[in-house]
Amino acid sequence: MNFNLLNWLSVLVLAWVVSAQEEPPTELQIDVTHKPEDCPVTAQKGDSIKVHYTGTLFSNGNKFDSSYDRNQPLPLTLGVGQVIRGWDEGLIGMCQGEKRVLTIPSNMAYGSRGAGGVIPPNAALVFETELVELNSKSGHKEL
DSSP: OOOHHHHHHHHHHHHHHOOOOOOOOOSOOOEEEEOSSOOOOOOOTEEEEEEEEEEEETTTOOEEHHHHTTOOOEEEEEEESSHHHHHHTTTTTTTTTOOEEEEEOOGTTTTOOTTTTTTTTTTOOOEEEHHHHHEEESSOOOO
């Protein structure tokens, strides 16, 4: 009988853990997953860069876009509003070849409007990013 009770309690605890959903972020989270040993220049506002990425919804992990699927990194000028604010801030200071995971709150992504029918309103997003090309305006040195 004790064995059955223990099994039942284990199932209840497991169900509670699985059902407990992590709260979405309220501020930008930056996790560096790979940084090259040699990093003479870092990305700064105004630099032309190319980024490979995979974007997923924070709430369920569903992928909504990936430059890898197209085999074409996204070209952009950093910090001038061409991309969501979470990217403009989260890619600053990256080295060419560096990889980061950006966990972006909805107010730094698409907010209450969502995007393209695939990103719901008020959705927090997670991007795995890799800086594949960096053309620095002024040769910013690593700090």
